[in-house]
Amino acid sequence: MNDTFRPELIRTPPDTAWSLVRLSVGDAVHYPELWAGDVAVVGGGSAGSAAAVMAARHGAKTLLIESGGFFGGTAAGVLDTMYGFFPAGSEERIVGGIGWEVADALLRDGQAVLRGNTYGAGTGVTYEPEALKLEWDRQLLAAGVTPLLHSRMSAVIMDGSTVCGVIVLTRRGPFRITARRVVDATGDADVAWAAGSSLEMPEEKRRVQPLTTTFRVGGVGEPAKTPEIHRLMAEADASGEYRLPRLEGSAHYTVLPGVYHTNMTRVAGIDPTNPWAMTAAEIEGRSQATEYARFLRDKVPGYEESYLLATSVWIGTRETRRLLGEYVLRKEDVLGARQFDDAIALCGAPVEDHDGGAGTIWQYVGTNGEGGPTGKSYGIPYRCLLPVETEGLIVAGRCLSATHDAHASARSIAQCLSYGQAAGTAAALSVSADVRLRDLDRNALRAALVADGVIL
Ligand SMILES: Cc1cc2nc3c(=O)[nH]c(=O)nc-3n(C[C@H](O)[C@H](O)[C@H](O)COP(=O)(O)OP(=O)(O)OC[C@H]3O[C@@H](n4cnc5c(N)ncnc54)[C@H](O)[C@@H]3O)c2cc1C
Structure with a gap:
């Protein structure tokens, strides 16, 4: 049996072990x-890449900062299927x-297919991840975004309560980036945390979704x-011959013949912001x-x-620090299919909570928590992207302002792309109108989103 897990690897840094994460303009x-420039987007995943493209398309001089070597996060x-474009129970x-x-x-290039979800999460778009990386390169360059890879944001620059830039750590040392608006699309709310915005911290609630290393196998016949x-x-x-901590999970076909992508492993009880815990989780x-x-x-x-082709580039993190913003999306909003006047996106994905032991809890939009897919959706308010105490900063992606339960629905890739689109558009519009992000005319924002193809 393969049994390399040694829990003693999980050590918590002492509370005093904070690095320097906040600098004044004078120190920076x-x-x-x-x-x-105008807009610096930190984190080049789905949300960040979408934010950067849309900010640039709206005329902002835009930088996209990513710690890894590719965009798409x-x-x-880690993945190969985008859920959330279609609500569970409907093809609309x-x-x-x-x-x-x-x-x-990707669909038109033959690099993706539409695929029904085994559990009823709705139809997904299963794509070839290498093609997704290339598509983001193409989109970012076409929009005129300045891409910056292999650069990790390590500190935020503050003028009072206003974020006005970040410090990035490169192999040539730390550098200063200044911007009129900063988008936090790090997934882990790194910028909002450094800026001192209110956040729900994983280590406080002790209720965080488990992590998963996905893997691909080749040489599969008719499974x-x-x-x-x-x-x-x-x-x-x-x-007793195998150690399988999760007795469910799935493997699905990909666009490559004989190659199957899995979501099976489960590493629970990890605070993904703790580097020792993440080291143990990767192993x-x-x-x-x-x-x-x-x-x-x-x-x-x-x-x-069959044979193991590859494990994910890093272990997949479902949930870490989340913003506690102007509005906190709740489970009642999700299950009640609630609509909001300032909605910037729609979501019809079920609450998919991997929190409970070896199983997963599924609850559908438009139900009282029982019953199957309804095809209904709810709105996500612009306020879920806005920190309460911090100016110049907007959050996009899986670190949006939502409770643990609501987040378990609102975190699919298609929704993260929508939050990115809204954040990037809002950042650019607030620069050109010279207003604070929270003072931006929300009807004008929604109109701009709809004009750009967003469905509200
Ligand atoms: C195991 C697992 C399975 C899932 N399955 C599905 C699924 O099948 N379909 C689906 O739709 N959704 C799924 N999800 C949810 C979905 O994948 C995520 O919620 C979504 O991809 C998050 O997008 P994001 O842009 O917010 O964050 P990410 O894609 O995580 O992007 C964050 C980016 O920021 C970068 N970054 C972080 N910190 C810094 C920093 N300080 N400086 C610079 N860069 C930084 C990271 O390198 C990363 O590229 C799954 C999630 C997991 C973990």
């Missing part, structure tokens, strides 16, 4: 300037704009169906991936000739 001038490095698309432009380009795989998993785990995730791949090859019909 000691760092050499790398870039200055979790969608390109509810997300358009830049998100659908990207998905549609057994998911219920049969689950039955075989339980049998293999009970035999454990890889170990589990190897074990599940061994199980598939040994026990599942259709996988007899």
Whole structure:
């Protein structure tokens, strides 16, 4: 049995171990300037890439800062299916704009297919991740965004309560970026945290979704169906010959022949902002991936000739720090299919909570928590992107302002693309109108979004 997980690796840094994350304008001038402009987007995942393209298309001089070597984030490095374009239980698309432009380009190029979800989360767009990376390169350059890879935002520059730039750490040392608006699309709310905005912290509530290392296997024939795989998993785990902490999860076909993408492993009880815990999680995730791949090859019909092709670029983080913004989206809003006057996006994805032990909780929009997909959707207010105490900053992506339960619905890729579109557009419009982000005319913002293909 493959059993490399050693919980003693998980050490918590002492509370005093805070780095310097907030600089005044006066202190920041000691760092050499790398870039200055209208909008700096931090984090080049789905939300950040969408934000940067839309800010630039609206005329803002825009920089996109990403710590890794490609754009697309979790969608390109961990996953291969975008959910959220279609609500659960309906084929009527509810997300358009830049998100659908990207998905549609992949579909038209034969780099993606529409695929029904096994659990009823709605139809997904299953794409080739390498093609997604290239599509973002193309979109960003066409829009005139300045892309900056291999640069990690390490501190925020503040003028009182206003964010006016960030420090990025590069291999040539730290540099200063100044911008009239900053978009926090880091997924983990790194900028909002550094700026001192109110956040819900994973270590406080002790209720955070588990992490998953996805993996791909090649050489798959005609595989057994998911219920049969689950039955075989339980049998293999009970035999004591395999260590399978999650007795469900799925493997699905991809656009590549014989290649299957999985979502099976589960590493729970981790605060993803703790570097020691994340180190242990990466090691454990890889170990589990190897074990599940061994199980598939040994026990599942259709996988007899299969082999492990790759594990995800990093372990997938579902949830970390989240903003506590002008509005906090709640489970009642989600299940009640609530609409808002300042909605900037729609979502029809179920609450998909991997929090509970070896299983997953599913609750659908437009139900009282029981019953299946309804095809309904709810609105996400602009206020969910706005910090209460901080100016010059807007948040996009999975660190939006939502409770744990609401977040378990609102975090799909298509929605993160929408939040990015709204944040980038709002940042650019607030610069050109010279108003604070929170004072931006919300009807004008919504009109601009609709003009750009957003469905509201
Ligand atoms: C295991 C797992 C399975 C999932 N399955 C699905 C699914 O099948 N379909 C679906 O639609 N959704 C799924 N989700 C949810 C969805 O993938 C995410 O919520 C979404 O991709 C988040 O997008 P984002 O842009 O907010 O963040 P991310 O894509 O995580 O992007 C954040 C980016 O910011 C960068 N970054 C972070 N900090 C810094 C910094 N300080 N400086 C510079 N750059 C930084 C990161 O490198 C990253 O590229 C899943 C999530 C997980 C973890």
